[in-house]
Amino acid sequence: MKSATPKVLHEICGRSLVGHVLAAARELDPQNLVVVVGHAREQVTAHLAEIDPATRTAVQAEQNGTGHAVRMGLEELGGAVEGTVVVVCGDTPLLAADTLKQLAETHAADGNAVTVLTAEVPDATGYGRIVRDGATGAVTAIVEHKDATDAQRAIREINSGVFAFDGQLLADALKKVRTDNSQGEEYLTDVLGILREAGRRVGASVAGDHREIAGINNRVQLAEARRILNDRLLTAAMLGGVTVVDPASTWVDVTVTFERDAVVLPNTLLTGSTHVGEGAEVGPNSRLKDTQVGAGARVDSTVSDSALIGADASVGPFAYLRPGTRLGAKGKIGTYVETKNASIGEGTKVPHLSYVGDATIGEYTNIGAASVFVNYDGQDKHHTTVGSHCRTGSDNMFVAPVTVGDGAYTAAGSVITKDVPPGSLAVARGQQRNIEGWVARKRPGSAAAKAAEAASRRGEREE
Numbered sequence: 001m002k003s004a005t006p007k008v009l010h011e012i013c014g015r016s017l018v019g020h021v022l023a024a025a026r027e028l029d030p031q032n033l034v035v036v037v038g039h040a041r042e043q044v045t046a047h048l049a050e051i052d053p054a055t056r057t058a059v060q061a062e063q064n065g066t067g068h069a070v071r072m073g074l075e076e077l078g079g080a081v082e083g084t085v086v087v088v089c090g091d092t093p094l095l096a097a098d099t100l101k102q103l104a105e106t107h108a109a110d111g112n113a114v115t116v117l118t119a120e121v122p123d124a125t126g127y128g129r130i131v132r133d134g135a136t137g138a139v140t141a142i143v144e145h146k147d148a149t150d151a152q153r154a155i156r157e158i159n160s161g162v163f164a165f166d167g168q169l170l171a172d173a174l175k176k177v178r179t180d181n182s183q184g185e186e187y188l189t190d191v192l193g194i195l196r197e198a199g200r201r202v203g204a205s206v207a208g209d210h211r212e213i214a215g216i217n218n219r220v221q222l223a224e225a226r227r228i229l230n231d232r233l234l235t236a237a238m239l240g241g242v243t244v245v246d247p248a249s250t251w252v253d254v255t256v257t258f259e260r261d262a263v264v265l266p267n268t269l270l271t272g273s274t275h276v277g278e279g280a281e282v283g284p285n286s287r288l289k290d291t292q293v294g295a296g297a298r299v300d301s302t303v304s305d306s307a308l309i310g311a312d313a314s315v316g317p318f319a320y321l322r323p324g325t326r327l328g329a330k331g332k333i334g335t336y337v338e339t340k341n342a343s344i345g346e347g348t349k350v351p352h353l354s355y356v357g358d359a360t361i362g363e364y365t366n367i368g369a370a371s372v373f374v375n376y377d378g379q380d381k382h383h384t385t386v387g388s389h390c391r392t393g394s395d396n397m398f399v400a401p402v403t404v405g406d407g408a409y410t411a412a413g414s415v416i417t418k419d420v421p422p423g424s425l426a427v428a429r430g431q432q433r434n435i436e437g438w439v440a441r442k443r444p445g446s447a448a449a450k451a452a453e454a455a456s457r458r459g460e461r462e463e
Contacts, residue, residue: 291306331346337356386398390405
């Protein structure tokens with residue numbers, strides 16, 4: 001990956017690679033879930049504790065092969081275990097839970113000692129080939145590409161590296177795995193031959209989509225997997241009643257949810273716990289993280305982080321909703337408006353060119369254009385409260401802490417530093433003073449002076 005981040009911690013669609021694998025494995029409802037960690041184990045272990053605290057870890061201090069890794073995992077559980085042991089790879093984020101369930105069910109139904117998950121691929125170059133018994137269909141060998149005959153290289157069924165084992169037989173076989181190979185490592189695939197030689201059945205379960213077993217080894221493969229998973233998520237959403245106008249330019253996390261008749265317009269990114277309500281429309285050109293969009297709301301060309309947008313509300317275009325924003329039903333946050341830690345009541349409008357931070361605004365209030373809630377004194381943040389049914393003028397500064405009572409008005413251009421009683425009009429600006437002839441005296445010969453002189457002559461003629 002050429003990265004400071006361990007490979008399995010790279011993310012696609014809102015989860016790390018190992019996070020996707022854990023989510024699929026959890027669908028099997030396992031008695032124990034063990035992750036074998038080696039390289040950068042401190043980072044990986046900390047991540048596992050965050051996303052799945054019930055997961056156990058086993059340390060593979062030296063990377064001595066896949067068989068050695070599984071042996072370390074079993075030792076974490078005290079050695080041999082009863083029942084089925086499913087082994088998966090930590091860098092296969094497209095592996096579906098249903099495929100793992102099918103593997104476990106096939107393993108149990110066929111009475112296999114080991115069942116390997118396989119896939120039919122268009123091009124098997126470089127992969128281990130699955131060789132089967134022509135009569136029984138049992139797996140007789142996994143032959144690496146470099147060791148395969150021409151006939152074996154024609155086989156398109158490959159080994160995924162995912163297995164279901166009988167726990168007791170696996171533990172016994174691992175003790176017999178040798179290291180007399182070119183890498184000097186313990187190969188898990190050697191267990192299949194050991195069990196077969198002992199007269200045990202080795203079977204296979206074929207994945208429905210060969211892309212599920214793809215491992216991630218570089219950023220190109222990471223991007224390819226992200227595209228595939230994103231397409232899966234959008235397909236599921238569309239089949240559930242969501243309109244996605246342009247899936248090619250729409251990106252979602254696995255944790256994003258929708259209600260029916262939601263509409264997602266082009267160039268939209270939805271991440272985290274974002275939820276789009278029934279009949280709501282998001283986009284185009286929007287990025288929403290951990291944002292709740294109420295039924296019937298409209299969100300256009302907006303960046304939103306940890307906000308709540310009420311039913312039938314309107315946001316944007318070109319709005320920025322920062323954490324703590326709460327917009328009530330039928331409310332409006334308009335063009336070039338930024339909000340943060342602000343509760344904006346039902347039907348209230350902040351139409352344009354304003355900043356609302358650390359504030360509570362009541363119902364059906366209108367905030368005038370170019371208003372700023374001055375919440376920071378250089379050291380501490382302070383709160384502003386504006387009541388219901390207020391009308392604040394354009395170019396107002398609300399210097400917190402300050403309260404504007406219900407039904408109050410403020411005049412355009414005012415700097416509000418004192419509380420405004422309910423029903424009052426607050427005027428906080430200097431009296432206008434016109435200094436006649438200033439331009440002619442201070443800017444003689446300028447374009448402004450010539451324009452003023454011409455206007456004066458026109459006025460004299462009209463008189």
